[in-house]
Amino acid sequence: MSSHAHLPVDHHAADAHAGTRSGQLIGFAASVVLTAVPFLLVMNGSLDKQATALIIMALAAVQVVVHMIFFLHMNTRSEGGWTMMALIFTIVMVVIALSGSLWVMHHLTTNMMPAHEMGQTP
Amino acid sequence: MTVAMGTLKAGEPVFYVVDEHEHAEGDSTMLGFWLYLMSDCLIFAILFAVYGVLGARYAAGPAPKDLFDLSLVAVNTSFLLLSSLTYGFAMLSMQQNRVGAMQGWLVVTGLFGLAFLGIELSEFAHMIHEGATPQRSAFLSSFFTLVGTHGLHVTFGLVWLMTLMVQVRTRGLIEANRRRLICLSMFWHFLDVIWIGVFTFVYLMGMLR
Numbered sequence: 001m002s003s004h005a006h007l008p009v010d011h012h013a014a015d016a017h018a019g020t021r022s023g024q025l026i027g028f029a030a031s032v033v034l035t036a037v038p039f040l041l042v043m044n045g046s047l048d049k050q051a052t053a054l055i056i057m058a059l060a061a062v063q064v065v066v067h068m069i070f071f072l073h074m075n076t077r078s079e080g081g082w083t084m085m086a087l088i089f090t091i092v093m094v095v096i097a098l099s100g101s102l103w104v105m106h107h108l109t110t111n112m113m114p115a116h117e118m119g120q121t122p
Numbered sequence: 123m124t125v126a127m128g129t130l131k132a133g134e135p136v137f138y139v140v141d142e143h144e145h146a147e148g149d150s151t152m153l154g155f156w157l158y159l160m161s162d163c164l165i166f167a168i169l170f171a172v173y174g175v176l177g178a179r180y181a182a183g184p185a186p187k188d189l190f191d192l193s194l195v196a197v198n199t200s201f202l203l204l205s206s207l208t209y210g211f212a213m214l215s216m217q218q219n220r221v222g223a224m225q226g227w228l229v230v231t232g233l234f235g236l237a238f239l240g241i242e243l244s245e246f247a248h249m250i251h252e253g254a255t256p257q258r259s260a261f262l263s264s265f266f267t268l269v270g271t272h273g274l275h276v277t278f279g280l281v282w283l284m285t286l287m288v289q290v291r292t293r294g295l296i297e298a299n300r301r302r303l304i305c306l307s308m309f310w311h312f313l314d315v316i317w318i319g320v321f322t323f324v325y326l327m328g329m330l331r
Binding site: 018019020021024025027028031032035038039042043049052053056057059060063064067068071072078079082083086087089090093094097098101102105 | 152153156157160163164167168170171172174175192193195196199200203206207210211213214216217308311312314315318319321322323326327329330
């Protein structure tokens with residue numbers, strides 16, 4: 001913690017949160033490409049569904065990182081590293097909630113008695 | 123940190139911090155607001171998980187292919203993306219103390235946000251008109267909950283944006299207003315990040331099923 005005599009917070013924070021014009025434009029250009037490609041892939045339907053699904057999920061993950069860096073200006077230094085710590089914790093929680101729910105519910109569905117067989121049981 | 127020990131009553135130690143320094147106003151706002159955004163992220167994670175589990179349960183009702191118009195979603199996505207860029211320009215103007223330019227970019231951001239909400243509401247209205255209401259199937263319940271929650275966030279972001287524009291107009295770019303504008307900047311960009319998940323998992327993956 002440096003001197004608290006003047007108001008160091010906001011100009012410093014504004015610098016960290018505004019980035020540069022070229023940074024904004026690079027992030028925007030990357031986002032446009034990363035958005036247009038998955039939309040075109042799905043609208044054309046030229047690839048098979050499995051491949052398309054994998055590609056659009058990968059592109060979404062890349063675009064989230066692009067937004068984090070160029071628009072939200074995430075780095076390991078801001079607030080003494082605590083924002084990054086909070087982000088990592090959140091990502092861990094999100095992965096557990098999402099993959100855990102989908103995995104458990106998928107197995108529940110596949111191991112349940114199919115609906116059309118229920119009518120045949122006496 | 124120095125901890126001093128004094129005795130108020132005989133034989134009973136009292137511990138207190140001697141060098142507690144003064145914190146500047148708003149010193150911890152950025153970290154606190156980031157933690158709020160992360161908690162919001164967990165809410166959306168749960169709603170995405172619900173949609174992932176229920177999104178294919180149509181109850182013999184309409185499926186994504188019958189309802190979604192991808193070109194409309196693409197237009198909506200570009201509006202939100204452009205609003206993120208224009209908010210970024212507003213922040214750059216704030217950094218250069220150009221109040222007029224900043225207010226201008228905020229107006230453009232707000233208009234893009236309004237256009238996004240308008241298209242989303244008309245999409246909802248069209249679906250409901252066709253009988254695809256939230257109570258029609260588990261798919262539609264989870265769809266309206268997830269996409270509607272994002273839309274509500276955008277709505278509150280717009281209210282916040284207009285409030286801040288009035289505050290900047292009456293009080294100028296004081297430190298408190300700069301801090302608030304940075305918080306809204308994080309909020310606005312965060313909503314764009316969530317929308318990446320929505321257009322990928324809800325709309326694009328839905329059309330693939």
